[in-house]
Amino acid sequence: MNKVNLQFLNLLKSSLNNSDYNCEEIDFNDLIYIYKMSDIHHGVPMIYNSLHKQEFFKNTDQNFKAMFKSCAFRLTISQIQRSSRFVQLYKKLQEKNVKALVFKGIIFRNMYNNPDERMSSDEDILIKKEDYDKVKEIFLNEGLEFIEKDGDECAYFCKSTGLCIEVSTSLFAHESKAYGHLNKLFDNIFEKSININIDGVELATLSHQQHLIYIVFHNMKHFLHGGFGIRQVADFLKYIETYGEFIDWDKFWSDLKMLSYDTFALNLIDISLKYLGFDDNKAVYPGGVKNFDEIKNSHNYYINSDALICDILDAGVFGSSTDDRKHTALMTLDAVQENNDGNRLKAIFPNVDYLKGSYTYLEKYPVLLPVAWTQRILSYIKKNNDNTSSYINTMELGKQRIELLKEYKIIK
Template sequence: MERAEQLFVETVSASLENKSVSWKEPLTLNEWQRIFYLAESHHVLPMVYETVFRCDAVKKTMQKESRNLLQFYKRMTMNLVMLQTIKTQEYLELVQFLQKKGIWMLTVKGIICRELYPKPDYRISGDEDILVDKTQFEKCHKALLEFGMKPVKKGINIGTEYEVSYMKSGSPLYIEVHKSLFSPESEVYGDFNRFFMRSAENPARILVEGTEIFTLDYTEHLFYLICHAYKHFLHSGFGMRQVCDIIMYSNMYGEKINWQLLLGWSREIHGEFFAAALFKIGKKYLIFDEKKACFPEEWRKIKVDESLLLRDILDAGVYGYEGRERRHSSNLTLNEVSRQWNGERKNPVLQTIFPSLKSMKNEFAFLKKIPFLLPAAWLIRILRYEKEMRKNAHKNVTDALKIGNQRIELMRKYKIIE
């Protein structure tokens, strides 16, 4: 890691304990810019700013550009925290409303993770995720409309979608209602849903500002957080916020987690070395406490080099969205994982250019109703890439191929594929 990246990781770690960093000497403008750039791309800006603004390095900063930069991020932090506070309150009102309507639902990630942090609303969330049984989906949809929420996509067929996003006019609240936690159409992680088929039978409960929220069982929720990060890793990557969630959850609920079951599940999805690397990052760079989390010896003895995963995390941003080339590289990584996990003999290059109908349905909704238009969807997809190539010569495509191949090698390192 470069110095600014080390400082960034240090601020994230300090924020998890509501501490300030103890930097004595002023930082350069480039270092401050890099730290805050990383904080933004990993969606942890309020957490980072809160840890640095009282330190001597800030007090001793005399350079006008640096001071202006710090003031800019102070204002941004205040705005983000106020916005998150509003979203939290509105979500709690929604939960109460849906419960009164008799909607049985589980909340995952989002507010459940925020409650693990010393200052919950400094851990910002883009949305809230709700898991609803498909038999209650229509009832839930009507209740959401009554509450003032509307589907983000107009004309959407809620009967065929596995998740539907909703927004409320004049409100920052954004929710995703899921029939399943992962897209059943995915040839790579659609099978992950089998671990959560009976989640409603033994839910955990947490109290947030007087509102009782039902969520996944402790072991299932930690596994879901790992699976969610894993899904994005198989695409184009994930960020530090996801690592923090996993570590904070483990520290808080470790004694209630069936670690042996978690290890077995991780092995079933070829993810034990990936998960072990996450915990090693947590121990080495963050505040993962093996004793507090009741982390067993069988997990501790897994030998893995966490530095490779940490490098990928820092480069990726919150959901692997750091750079168009990285996002496009997911076509290579997903196709290679699918080819190996499903025992396919397809040419990986042709599979990248002409994906299967099942995977194309995620990108082209019309294929769910008119599957025979798959060749048209392929053509649209190819024309999009051609348009991008004309914009930036073929550099973007070349870089995407390079990143994709590098990340395939990384997956081999963690024994996800052979």
């Protein structure tokens, strides 16, 4: 862990724990790097909140400081507007007797000391298939723009606030060989749902048991698609700190073990303890163990999060930090689906389903797949002056990330 990454994590820890940053001073060049890190991890307001009282920050370049402050305030105000609009729209669903389960987003923000500093790019709701048309009618009547998507989801966009609402009828795409099977743990999701009061409105959401295990699955899903950011680890630890007393820990760990996700979850906790000030008093580990050191010292589980934290910091939110990282998704998904080393050629020659969103003619004429491959390769070469170097970077990064999947027992 290099110095500036550790400084970034210490600032995030201060925000998560509502405490003062009391580590070493940060010089101007490192502050620029930390701003960039907070941006790709969607944490500018949280990091600014930890910095603005520090003397070294008060004395830094005035233009940089003003830019950082302006960005943090703008993002926070924008989040407040989006949250308010979402609550209004949710009330409309309630008035029409539509049961929509809210997950992630506003539910997670509610766990933070300063909720609107925890950014959400969108809000997610889960509905029953029979309510799909009713929800569409309600949102269109409210002036939202309909965005069609593949599979079991669509989206609605509010131009005035920038709010995007993702509407799903399942938590994971059923057709996915990599994670479609995870839906079986959520068959009774509506029957087990609970309510959480936010801004005076009762929002229906997943049970605490199902929401916590969903966080683990969701993080792994995005790991396969390029990676996930440190804020997703923060959501995991905040959920345990806030709702750990409501979790059936024996079932939690047995469900994860059944799907070979237990080692991955334990390493998320290792990161939370090492870098984010996690208070694990409400967590219980496999076998009823209440002390994480006991789990580590038992050697029954592989606990080594060094490579994982590096991947997380490099990834940004949902692995979007670089094009090279996005392209590795084809290798990691293939490795999980086929439980092999990942077909490197698939990073160059994806199937029709992967490309039809970018090359719409494939919907009607899948036989033109070789044409799409050629277009994609030419576009990639045009965007990258040193295309050979970029290709090598993608392949090497994909190989490294497949090794992580093996390390954490997701694949053999």
